[in-house]
Amino acid sequence: EMQLVESGGALVQPGGSLRLSCAASGFTFSSYWMTWVRQGPGKELEWLSYIIDRGTRTWYADSVEGRFTISRDNAKNSLYLQMNGLRVEDTGVYYCATDRGSFGSSPNSGAFDLWGRGTMVTVSS
Amino acid sequence: DIQMTQSPSSVSASVGDRVTITCRASQGVRTWLAWYQQKPGKAPNLLIYAASSLQSGVPSRFSGSGSGTEFTLTISSLQPEDFATYYCQQADSFPYTFGQGTKLEIK
Numbered sequence: 001e002m003q004l005v006e007s008g009g010a011l012v013q014p015g016g017s018l019r020l021s022c023a024a025s026g027f028t029f030s031s032y033w034m035t036w037v038r039q040g041p042g043k044e045l046e047w048l049s050y051i052i053d054r055g056t057r058t059w060y061a062d063s064v065e066g067r068f069t070i071s072r073d074n075a076k077n078s079l080y081l082q083m084n085g086l087r088v089e090d091t092g093v094y095y096c097a098t099d100r101g102s103f104g105s106s107p108n109s110g111a112f113d114l115w116g117r118g119t120m121v122t123v124s125s
Numbered sequence: 126d127i128q129m130t131q132s133p134s135s136v137s138a139s140v141g142d143r144v145t146i147t148c149r150a151s152q153g154v155r156t157w158l159a160w161y162q163q164k165p166g167k168a169p170n171l172l173i174y175a176a177s178s179l180q181s182g183v184p185s186r187f188s189g190s191g192s193g194t195e196f197t198l199t200i201s202s203l204q205p206e207d208f209a210t211y212y213c214q215q216a217d218s219f220p221y222t223f224g225q226g227t228k229l230e231i232k
Binding site: 037044045046047097109110111112113115118 | 168180214
């Protein structure tokens with residue numbers, strides 16, 4: 001069964017750091033571009049970051065650029081999100097997800113078809 | 126950044142109804158547009174990618190259309206399990222962005 005499982009969410013004070021992990025199983029993790037998306041309490045989805053299959057290219061939302069770092073370890077079938085300088089507005093459920101794969105001449109589709117259940121991050125004093 | 130605006134923000138409908146949700150982009154995104162369904166406490170579920178391609182396993186009552194700046198998601202005959210929140214998302218340029226969501230409620 002194809003599966004993603006996030007972990008690492010916690011209660012942290014403003015200015016603190018957390019590292020989220022996403023463990024993949026049931027598919028060839030190293031072949032897929034991966035993303036992190038979050039959802040604040042009662043709010044809409046917010047795309048955060050994206051990494052290519054080899055891990056050599058990344059992109060970020062303006063709201064997290066310079067504070068968050070996405071990475072992956074294909075040998076461990078794992079995706080990570082290092083979050084520094086956390087703010088109250090970073091509170092929410094953090095999801096990892098796979099890009100569904102190549103589309104036309106593009107190596108990615110920009111659409112996310114496999115999601116984890118999410119991990120909760122609360123930033124509060 | 127490209128802003129995605131969905132309308133309506135909420136809609137009430139009955140089982141068997143046909144429902145259409147619109148998503149407008151602040152600039153052209155060609156057909157780099159996806160639709161998701163999300164139920165409370167659950168992760169989103171991909172319905173449509175590339176504006177009109179039905180994701181494997183998604184019922185055929187769901188369809189998508191549009192290109193450029195205006196897109197629609199249509200549910201041809203609502204089923205009880207379709208009551209949820211729907212989001213569009215552009216993937217034409219970074220940063221990717223989602224719409225604010227449309228909540229589909231039972232009338």
